[in-house]
Amino acid sequence: MSTEPTRAGSNVSLRERAYRIRRNALLMGEVQGQGYIAQALGISDVLAVSYFHALRYKPEDPEWEGRDRFCLSIGHYAIALYAALIEAGILPEDELTSYGGDDSRLPMSGMAAYTPGMEITGGSLGHGLGIAVGMALGLKRKKSDSFVYNLFSDGELDEGSTWEAAMSAGSHKLDNLIGIVDVNGMQADGASRGVLDFEPLAPKFEAFNWFVIRVDGNDIDAVRTAFDAARHHTGSQPRIVICDTRMGKGVPFLEARERNHFLRVEPDEWRQALAILDEGRGR
Numbered sequence: 001m002s003t004e005p006t007r008a009g010s011n012v013s014l015r016e017r018a019y020r021i022r023r024n025a026l027l028m029g030e031v032q033g034q035g036y037i038a039q040a041l042g043i044s045d046v047l048a049v050s051y052f053h054a055l056r057y058k059p060e061d062p063e064w065e066g067r068d069r070f071c072l073s074i075g076h077y078a079i080a081l082y083a084a085l086i087e088a089g090i091l092p093e094d095e096l097t098s099y100g101g102d103d104s105r106l107p108m109s110g111m112a113a114y115t116p117g118m119e120i121t122g123g124s125l126g127h128g129l130g131i132a133v134g135m136a137l138g139l140k141r142k143k144s145d146s147f148v149y150n151l152f153s154d155g156e157l158d159e160g161s162t163w164e165a166a167m168s169a170g171s172h173k174l175d176n177l178i179g180i181v182d183v184n185g186m187q188a189d190g191a192s193r194g195v196l197d198f199e200p201l202a203p204k205f206e207a208f209n210w211f212v213i214r215v216d217g218n219d220i221d222a223v224r225t226a227f228d229a230a231r232h233h234t235g236s237q238p239r240i241v242i243c244d245t246r247m248g249k250g251v252p253f254l255e256a257r258e259r260n261h262f263l264r265v266e267p268d269e270w271r272q273a274l275a276i277l278d279e280g281r282g283r
């Protein structure tokens, strides 16, 4: 088997990819009438860079040994990952309408056993980084040059297990591990900083021997540059890209919602949201 990396299509812009990921997420959300839509819209730019710039994978062979692993620590962000996996050609587009249904491969909380391309099962917050540390250690022992990416949320910064994993990664000098934290400023109980104030965040990871970059997670060029810097950093240390994102990004009336952890969207609003996205396509 070829060990050449394969990325799905290269002649489509990252902005267009992000638009299509957002669109897929809205179409899935519409099936259920509600869901973790604001997070999906917020993280789409990061997912576009991940799947169409950074990650090495073969869409037709999601378990290809030479792939980079993309771990989704946050089970409830599954809708966002499905949207990206569909765009990447790892999941078929026509499965989108099964989202959240009985016997669907696309359950509302991510399950590795159900979904091609879903590396880990999330749901209980704070475990993804620890699993990613184990994967990164294992890959190193096998002399693999694959990277492990782990996307986790600012709510997961409240979990002690996240910090145990962070210290472990720094101690083991895991230069094949790239953390991505979505600092959208919100959690189920309201503003993140009102629950536990994790700022200043960068120095905390630096203290655990991580190479840290902080970026506007909705500035696609900045995210791409940050991902490149993280991957090509030459220090023997894990890397983290802290992404400040805006929930609901791309659909202003959803951005403006206050209780946005689990959004209920009225039937006519889905079409309005899609029309707004179409208007801003590629911008």
Ligand SMILES: Cc1ncc(C[n+]2csc(CCOP(=O)(O)OP(=O)(O)O)c2C)c(N)n1
Binding pocket: 039, 074, 076, 123, 124, 125, 126, 153, 154, 155, 156, 184, 186, 187, 188, 189, 260, 261
């Ligand atoms: C260990 C654990 N504690 C509590 C929960 C319940 N829970 C689900 S999502 C969530 C909010 C987590 O924060 P974040 O992921 O930042 O929320 P978002 O940005 O999606 O609003 C909580 C507390 C859980 N899933 N796991």
Ligand SMILES: [Mg+2]
Binding pocket: 153, 154, 155, 182, 183, 184, 185, 186, 187, 192
């Ligand atoms: Mg959050």
